[in-house]
Structures are given as structure tokens and as C-alpha cells.
Amino acid sequence: MRTTTRLALLGAGVSLLTTAVCASPAQAGDGGSGDITIDKVVVNGGKPVVVGTTKAVSAKVSVTASDDSGIAETTYISAFGPSPNFAQIWADAGDITCVKTNATTSTCSGTLTFDPQASTGFVDNGAAATWKLGTLVSANDHDFIHRDAATTFKVQRASKLTADASPEPVKKGRAITVTGKLSRANWEDNQYHGYASQPVKLQFRKKGSSTYTTLKTIRTTSTGSLKTTVTASVDGYFRYSFAGTATTPAVNATGDFVDVR
Secondary structure, eight states: OEEEEEEOOOOTTOOOSSOOTTOOGGGOSSEEESSOEEEEEEEGGGSOEEEOSSSOEEEEEEEEEEOTTOEEEEEEEEEEOOTTTOSOOOOOOEEEEEEESSSSEEEEEEEEEEOTTSTTSOOSGGGSSEEEEEEEEEETTSOEEEEEEEEEEEEEEOEEEEEEEESSSBOTTSEEEEEEEEEEEETTTTEEEEOTTOEEEEEEEETTOOOOEEEEEEEOOTTSEEEEEEEOOSSEEEEEEEOOOSSSOOEEOOOEEEOBO
């Protein structure tokens, strides 16, 4: 059996838009009544939600709950960003579909939309942080359970990385210069800006191989730029590789082939 309820995506410090049959807005915060349980909560498959500068990103969320009377139609889910950077970010309503696993357990799934271009979108880069997913679930016997942080998940600023090796071709034993740039989304002007002072690995993959080997680690400049030299030895691909940070995901540049003669 499928039932439909509503989803709301909110900023830090904002209570759930509405509550289950037996819970009033005054009951915000962790709490509940009866033997209902939240068994599992998953956001975006357990991976960080990575947001760029132009496209809205959808993240699936599912809440599995159990009660001896079965789970009622009314389930609410809200995402809360870090305080005090912003109050309400979105009030983006969409359908949540609840599917019975058995007579006592249901999984309710919906989609959170993260849109950097929306007028109620990211206020500043402080949104790149750990978020809380709040949920309120009710049962057919009027039991209910509310959790302000049923689980947590990360929202990150999308990253880009480039690599350019030259000259091409090059004589064996000569110097190869590898330049590049590490940048990430800035939600205050919806542009990509260089990510300064970050460790980035220069890696090489020999022609015919599928494995990259790290040659050295260098740091980005104040503008996110990268530049280093190596000695030409055999044909292969050079790339930069960034391991990521709490606010920015890992990224690898596309390998640039160099013909050594």
C-alpha cells in the first residue's frame, strides 16, 4: 500500500512545518509517545550532497519506522542547516511515498532539493557543513516519535580540478611542466573560485597501465593554481588529485597525455 505525505526542507532553528495527528507544534524537539521506533534513516545513499553553482541537486531520503499497529499516513521530514548562518532556506514541498514492508513496518521516501539559484537558497558558504535530518512519524494507534536529528549528512561545495602537461611531445630527460587549478563553488556569487593552500598530488599513469602513481604533493597558491616540473621518461598521463576536505569533495583532474621521444 502506498500513501502520500508532504516534505519540507528548512534551515537551522526552524521547527517542523507541521506535526503528526497526536503531536502539536509545542512538542518540537526529541520526544514521542508509545512503542513506535525509527529503525533506519538514509540521506542521499549515505553520501554527501554535493552542490555546484547553477543546477539544483536532488537527494533521496528514506525513513523506516515500526509500530505494532502499523505506520500511519502522516510522516514529516525536514533538513536543518548549521546555525546561525541562516534561518529558513527552503520551504520546498514535495510528496513522500510510504510503502509497507509488513504489517508493522513502513519505509517513507522523498526527495530534498538543494538549489543554489533559488531565491530562498544558500545564504553563504557556511551551508557547507553537517546538516541534521529531523523527522516526525505517527502510528495507526496514535503513537508518535519525533527526532530533531534522526541522522546527519554533509552538504559540500562542488570542486573542479584541471591538469595540463607540456611540452607535448617532449624529449626523454627534458623537463615537463604540469600546471592546473583547484576551484570550488562559491554560493555567495554562484561562481567557482580557486581553493587556496590545499595539498594536491601530482600523479602519473604509464601508457598501457590503468594505475596512477603519486610523484609528489604540492600546495595550491592563493588563487588555487598549481605548477610543478618532472623529468620526462616514458609516454603516459599526468593528472592532479585532491583528497577533499569536510566542506569540499575529492576530485581528480582528467589525465593529460605526454608523448616522450
